[in-house]
Amino acid sequence: xxxxxxxxxxxxxxxxxxxxxxxxxxxxxxxxxxxxxxxxxxxxxxxxxxxxxxxxxxxxxxxxxxxxxxxxxxxxxxxxxxxxxxxxxxxxxxxxxxxxxxxxxxxxxxxxxxxxxxxxxxxxxxxxxxxxxxxxxxxxxxxxxxxxxxxxxxxxxxxxxxxxxxx
Numbered sequence: 087x088x089x090x091x092x093x094x095x096x097x098x099x100x101x102x103x104x105x106x107x108x109x110x111x112x113x114x115x116x117x118x119x120x121x122x123x124x125x126x127x128x129x130x131x132x133x134x135x136x137x138x139x140x141x142x143x144x145x146x147x148x149x150x151x152x153x154x155x156x157x158x159x160x161x162x163x164x165x166x167x168x169x170x171x172x173x174x175x176x177x178x179x180x181x182x183x184x185x186x187x188x189x190x191x192x193x194x195x196x197x198x199x200x201x202x203x204x205x206x207x208x209x210x211x212x213x214x215x216x217x218x219x220x221x222x223x224x225x226x227x228x229x230x231x232x233x234x235x236x237x238x239x240x241x242x243x244x245x246x247x248x249x250x251x252x253x
Contacts, residue, residue: 108209134162153185
């Protein structure tokens, strides 16, 4: 496995589904777990401590509310950890975002957009890390960026034609 995707609760599955989709598109092997910083702290710490020896290179943590999962995982490994803030009541994900971006010096957690877009961006960020040492992933990432560019240019072309047609 190259990437571990950890969610603090099974209810976060809809957020990390985009993570799974992107990792599958890039043929990046991954494993997924439900581990809680608060309800299963020993298991979360054990997972982080042993991830590197099991071949994990990047850990993605999706968590809402206090969102301590990313910090707990990062405290127990030197692997890159990417946090995905999950929106939940009553603060709509702002609490999770603040938890991820206020890590103390020395224990970094990279943080992406909240919600489903964040799940996808976390996978793309993991792919960019892995692309440093894997040319196949690097090529797929380049191709993905080209596809995005082409989609935007096509949308712009369609818009320009529609505007011209209205004149």
